[in-house]
Amino acid sequence: MSPVQLYFASSNPGKLRDFSGMALPLQLLPDFEIFPPAIENGDSFSANARIKASHYSRLSNTNAWIVADDSGLEVDALGGAPGIHSARFGGRHGDDEANNRLLLERLRGVPELRRTGRFVCVLALAHGGEVQAEFQGVAEGLILQSPRGHDGFGYDPLFYSPAAHCCFAELTPEKKARFSHRGQAARALQAWIMRNVV
Numbered sequence: 268m269s270p271v272q273l274y275f276a277s278s279n280p281g282k283l284r285d286f287s288g289m290a291l292p293l294q295l296l297p298d299f300e301i302f303p304p305a306i307e308n309g310d311s312f313s314a315n316a317r318i319k320a321s322h323y324s325r326l327s328n329t330n331a332w333i334v335a336d337d338s339g340l341e342v343d344a345l346g347g348a349p350g351i352h353s354a355r356f357g358g359r360h361g362d363d364e365a366n367n368r369l370l371l372e373r374l375r376g377v378p379e380l381r382r383t384g385r386f387v388c389v390l391a392l393a394h395g396g397e398v399q400a401e402f403q404g405v406a407e408g409l410i411l412q413s414p415r416g417h418d419g420f421g422y423d424p425l426f427y428s429p430a431a432h433c434c435f436a437e438l439t440p441e442k443k444a445r446f447s448h449r450g451q452a453a454r455a456l457q458a459w460i461m462r463n464v465v
Contacts, residue, residue, distance in 0.1 A: 271464050273392075276305075276323035276335045279361075281420030285449045287440050291457055293334060302326045305335075312337040312351060316391035317398045324393035331394075332464070334456065338388035338448060340422045342370070342410060344377050353421070363421055367414065370425060374410055382410040386426065386435075388448035390456050400459050404451025406430075419443065 274296040275286065286293050296302075305322035309315040319335035327333060339353030349356035349370070357365025374382060386406045392399050406428060414424030416436030423435035431438060431446040444450035 271460055272331055273334050273460075274327070274331045276319055276333050279336075282336055282338075282449070284420070284440055285443065285447065286453065289444045289450060289453050289457075291453050296323060296327060296331075296333065299323070307337070309337075310351070312339065312387055312389040313391075313401060313403070315351060316389040316401060320391035320393035321396060321398050325396040332399075332460075333393045335391050335393070336388060336449070336452075337391075338386065340370075340384055340386055340426070342374070342382075342384040344381050344383075345373055348373075367422060367425055370410065370422065371412070374412075379409065379412075382412075384408060384410055384426075386422075386448040388452045390449075390452045392456060392459070400456075400463075402452045402455035402459065404448040404453075404455070406446060406448040406451070408435075 273293050275293045276296045276299060278299060302323060305319040307315045307318060309318055316335050316337035319337065320333055323335065324333040339350055341347045341350050354360050357369040359365065385408065388404045389401055391401045408429065409427045411425045411427050411434060415434045416424055418438060419436035427434045428446050435443055435447065
């Protein structure tokens with residue numbers, strides 16, 4: 268990987284743990300917690316990722332490359348919900364237990380073959396206050412009827428990946444990165460950096 272330093276504009280420990288399983292030199296953006304938060308009023312993962320990346324790139328005093336993530340779960344039987352509202356689906360932002368509980372309630376009685384869905388991740392890369400590129404990853408799967416595994420975060424205990432033959436919460440960060448939406452987007456980001464920045 269290149270010597271280019273990438274700073275991740277997030278305080279989400281689950282996302283940071285996901286990135287720890289990848290050969291990507293991401294560090295937390297210095298002083299992230301003291302910056303005014305970005306107003307995530309976009310209508311898509313792409314829009315919100317771009318809003319966050321450009322916002323924190325403008326505020327940063329460094330000449331760094333800023334990476335922002337917007338991601339979530341789309342469930343077909345729920346018309347694509349929770350989608351961009353994934354983190355606050357159950358009410359309070361980041362309450363994984365409430366989010367998973369509501370998801371299971373909404374899917375009560377839905378047969379296994381109709382419990383299809385996908386994780387979507389968009390990474391936006393900004394420099395000098397402007398978004399330079401964005402990268403998307405999608406992981407298809409099924410929503411389980413009860414949680415499994417003790418790793419991961421968010422909806423991982425309910426998301427079964429046919430490609431991995433287990434649910435995301437049963438994978439280490441390194442193994443999860445091979446199959447996950449975030450892993451796909453990060454590899455595309457890494458390839459772009461190698462082509463355009465190094």
